[in-house]
Amino acid sequence: MNSLPSPSFFDSEKVSQFWRVPYQKRANEAKQWREKYQITSSVEDKTKIILLLIDVQNTFCLPDFELFVAGKSGNGAVEDNIRLCQFIYRNLANVTTIAATMDTHTAMQIFHPIFWVDEKGNHPQAGITMISYEDVKQGRWQVNQNIANNLNISWQKLEKYALHYVKQLIENSKYPLTIWPYHSMLGGIGHGLVSSVEEALFFHSIVRSSQTQFEIKGDNPLTENYSVLSPEVLENKQGEKIAKKNTQFLNKLLSYDKVIIAGQAKSHCVAWTIEDLLTEIKQKDPNLATKVYLLEDCTSPVVIPNVVDFSAQAEEAFQGFADAGMQRVISSAAWRK
Structure with a gap:
């Protein structure tokens, strides 16, 4: 037609x-x-x-x-x-x-600011922060303990997963973990x-x-x-x-x-x-x-x-x-x- x-x-x-x-x-x-x-x-x-x-x-x-x-x-x-x-x-x-x-x-996801905190408890700045394997391994960014509570996962287990996650992104040639604005x-x-x-x-x-x-x-x-x-x-x-x-x-x-x-x-x-x-x-x-x-x-x-x-x-x-x-x-x- x-x-x-x-x-x-x-x-x-x-x-x-x-x-x-x-x-x-x-x-x-x-x-x-x-x-x-x-x-x-x-x-x-x-x-x-x-x-x-x-x-x-x-x-x-x-x-x-x-x-x-x-x-x-x-x-x-x-x-x-x-x-x-x-x-x-x-x-x-x-x-x-x-x-x-x-x-x-929803708000509490791995790519949103609330998921992560630095040593002072601050969340990463959305839109410009990329979290690398080294960032997580050295503790510059850690999983927010409140996230673990909401997901019914122990904080220690979620921390280990987060390190594994950012490492997997590197190994699979993906973009680094980008912290996006809530969207x-x-x-x-x-x-x-x-x-x-x-x-x-x-x-x-x-x-x-x-x-x-x-x-x-x-x-x-x-x-x-x-x-x-x-x-x-x-x-x-x-x-x-x-x-x-x-x-x-x-x-x-x-x-x-x-x-x-x-x-x-x-x-x-x-x-x-x-x-x-x-x-x-x-x-x-x-x-x-x-x-x-x-x-x-x-x-x-x-x-x-x-x-x-x-x-x-x-x-x-x-x-x-x-x-x-x-x-x-x-x-x-x-x-x-």
Whole structure:
């Protein structure tokens, strides 16, 4: 089917804001849209296409929120989501399923300030503190005893785990433990999808009779979870499981004929998810990489002026994905069944 227009209710000026989606009104309009353009149910798709959206949540995508992904332009995530919404509406009849990951946190997690204290009882400064193996080994940063009480783990055991954790990050060539601002908090506004994107997903769901799939990640207090497919650390020092891979969702992705990926941030959760997907593809059949499409203009790297810029790391990762056979594309490219 040829590209469809965006519905009249879509307003690019509202993508940077949060607001209530009028579900019933959009459902009625979706029925009319389906009839006007003779759009069939997703179950009739001969080519099955899944659009995977990584953490398109207020906390990462709105300028006034905790971890806004500004990218190089300074307004990256907003610009990405304008293009993303337009892509969804344009390809409404082509995309079979949309899956959205939901970064989900509570206060007392290993990457939040309250988890750690120095010898004076001060918490690390969020956003600029990275805790290394040497920091923990030498006691510059220790586990907050109150955290142990809340997690029902002895402080001594949690201290040993923390040392093991930061060591594992080094050995697995991951980013050092970053202490992030409190973000994407369960029950808070930041946890919700960007309103314009949520509206597009709901509209797609009704038009195509295709339930949006939501994948929760990041709620384990003992590990970071950049990738929706696997947490950063799976076991404690004794080899006991503390988390597990999302094998069910991984297999679901690979069951589709095309996998299209967008979201935030290109240098972190997007890159880590694609890396895990590629690792599985290489084990199963390297040729499967060619069915993965990376929407380059619907994702941005973490850039904090005068603090940190992950653009180079993001580019290196995406070039590696392309070298393995994945396809780097832009959202305005023609998509056909």
